[in-house]
Amino acid sequence: MTQSLQEIQKPLLQWYAAHARALPWRENTDPYRVWVSEIMLQQTRVDTVIGYFNRFMQALPDVQALSRCPQDTLYKLWEGLGYYSRVRNLQKAAQIVADQYGGHLPENYEALLKLPGIGAYTAGAIASIAFEQKHAAVDGNVLRILARITADPGDLNNPGLRRRYGQMLEAIYPARGQRGAFTQSLMELGATVCLPNGRPLCENCPVSAYCQAFLEDMTDAFPVKTPRRAKQEQAITVFLICCAGKIALMRRPEKGLLSGMWSFVHTQEALDAQSATRWLDRHGVHADQITPLPARRHIFTHVIWHMNGFAVAAPQIPDAFMAADEAALARCALPTAFAKYLPEALLALRS
Ligand code: SF4
Numbered sequence: 002m003t004q005s006l007q008e009i010q011k012p013l014l015q016w017y018a019a020h021a022r023a024l025p026w027r028e029n030t031d032p033y034r035v036w037v038s039e040i041m042l043q044q045t046r047v048d049t050v051i052g053y054f055n056r057f058m059q060a061l062p063d064v065q066a067l068s069r070c071p072q073d074t075l076y077k078l079w080e081g082l083g084y085y086s087r088v089r090n091l092q093k094a095a096q097i098v099a100d101q102y103g104g105h106l107p108e109n110y111e112a113l114l115k116l117p118g119i120g121a122y123t124a125g126a127i128a129s130i131a132f133e134q135k136h137a138a139v140d141g142n143v144l145r146i147l148a149r150i151t152a153d154p155g156d157l158n159n160p161g162l163r164r165r166y167g168q169m170l171e172a173i174y175p176a177r178g179q180r181g182a183f184t185q186s187l188m189e190l191g192a193t194v195c196l197p198n199g200r201p202l203c204e205n206c207p208v209s210a211y212c213q214a215f216l217e218d219m220t221d222a223f224p225v226k227t228p229r230r231a232k233q234e235q236a237i238t239v240f241l242i243c244c245a246g247k248i249a250l251m252r253r254p255e256k257g258l259l260s261g262m263w264s265f266v267h268t269q270e271a272l273d274a275q276s277a278t279r280w281l282d283r284h285g286v287h288a289d290q291i292t293p294l295p296a297r298r299h300i301f302t303h304v305i306w307h308m309n310g311f312a313v314a315a316p317q318i319p320d321a322f323m324a325a326d327e328a329a330l331a332r333c334a335l336p337t338a339f340a341k342y343l344p345e346a347l348l349a350l351r352s
Contacts, residue, residue: 007173009208016207017186025054032106032131033064039126040087064104067095076334090118108132130181137170138184139163142191148224152213157226232305236271239310239342242286243349249322263333277311285319294345299338310342312349
């Protein structure tokens with residue numbers, strides 16, 4: 002298998018040299034830039050990441066700057082990218098790198114793996130792209146490519162598959178000087194040619210001559226993937242509690258979904274107007290007026306929130322909440338789920 006897989010190395014590198022997209026994080030192989038871009042690109046499209054990456058680099062050009070950045074500023078730079086645990090871990094890791102490695106990411110793969118938020122994929126990407134080491138970066142794109150090239154009947158959700166493909170790739174990595182390009186050529190092929198959902202553009206593929214799925218006219222059959230468990234569904238009631246040009250905000254719990262983020266006041270249950278009034282009374286909000294808001298839905302990786310909401314005019318905002326005016330609200334990085342009620346919040350604030 003390794004012998005035939007070896008055949009893909011040269012055409013892939015040639016194709017990448019000719020077809021690589023010009024992306025800001027490819028301007029150089031500075032480890033910090035490679036690291037930040039790889040974390041941003043998890044769960045997020047390249048087109049979306051470009052603007053965020055450029056703003057982030059301008060505001061926080063190195064590890065030291067990231068390690069010292071106030072959390073609210075950091076969240077603001079990340080606002081809209083979602084999955085905030087990524088940026089929290091990024092900063093935790095930057096603080097370790099600043100304290101223990103003089104502000105330079107360690108070259109050692111095992112040391113990279115010990116940093117918060119850096120798993121096998123990201124460590125492989127940094128080690129190979131920034132430090133020219135023989136470490137593969139196997140993400141969903143690379144899994145798909147290898148499953149098709151080898152016509153592998155194994156289930157893509159099998160956790161052992163990543164390690165096996167990583168070892169297969171590491172056996173065919175090129176000499177120093179081309180390792181970063183090889184890692185990126187696989188990423189690029191998965192992003193632009195060997196597309197998911199039965200839509201690979203095999204006619205443009207530099208390795209079609211070595212691809213078993215293509216040669217057997219079975220690209221639809223690979224990768225093999227058993228369906229994941231259904232997402233968990235949760236009800237959420239959101240309150241836009243306003244008083245004298247201010248709106249009540251609360252912090253999410255320190256653990257779990259959207260941990261530590263500012264949000265509108267909410268509770269994890271479906272409340273109608275009557276039960277909402279009782280909930281508000283119990284939390285010290287004696288509403289003058291309660292107006293129902295349209296239902297909204299937000300889909301996370303493993304959870305779906307079915308949200309309903311109420312605009313609440315109140316004589317005061319209890320101390321348990323933060324009272325934010327419009328400027329303070331704009332400074333908070335509201336998670337996208339809650340930002341779905343932002344138009345109504347601004348309307349209520351201004352009325
Ligand atoms: S030939 Fe088609 S299926 Fe095979 S690697 Fe290339 S794009 Fe993917």
